[in-house]
Amino acid sequence: MRRLLASDPNVEMVDEPEMPACTIMDAARDCVAAYAQHQQVALHWHLGEINQDALVPQGPAVVGAVVNLLMNGIEATGRGGQVQCRMDCQTSPRQVRCRVIDDGPGP
Numbered sequence: 458m459r460r461l462l463a464s465d466p467n468v469e470m471v472d473e474p475e476m477p478a479c480t481i482m483d484a485a486r487d488c489v490a491a492y493a494q495h496q497q498v499a500l501h502w503h504l505g506e507i508n509q510d511a512l513v514p515q516g517p518a519v520v521g522a523v524v525n526l527l528m529n530g531i532e533a534t535g536r537g538g539q540v541q542c543r544m545d546c547q548t549s550p551r552q553v554r555c556r557v558i559d560d561g562p563g564p
Contacts, residue, residue, distance in 0.1 A: 473518055481553075482504060482542070497536045500527075505543065523542070527540060531559075533562075540559045542556070
């Protein structure tokens with residue numbers, strides 16, 4: 458995960474604070490909502506079973522990764538398309554899963 462989030466593999470990542478999963482989703486939504494509206498793309502948010510106490514390490518970096526995936530989906534689907542962002546938590550093993558799904562034509 459760290460290598461995926463790092464823009465330069467030769468630069469050591471600084472530890473960033475943990476963030477609640479629902480806060481990550483809210484921050485990502487705030488970052489892309491206006492762009493999606495401008496592109497006439499509908500965004501759908503699905504919060505599964507989110508434990509309010511579930512903290513995600515490197516929270517701000519994860520927000521950046523989710524925003525990147527959402528922007529890619531918005532660009533791929535084009536005007537009139539739809540992009541879904543689904544997030545849910547598991548307690549055992551401790552995981553937070555975020556899926557971004559678009560109805561674009563694919564590669």
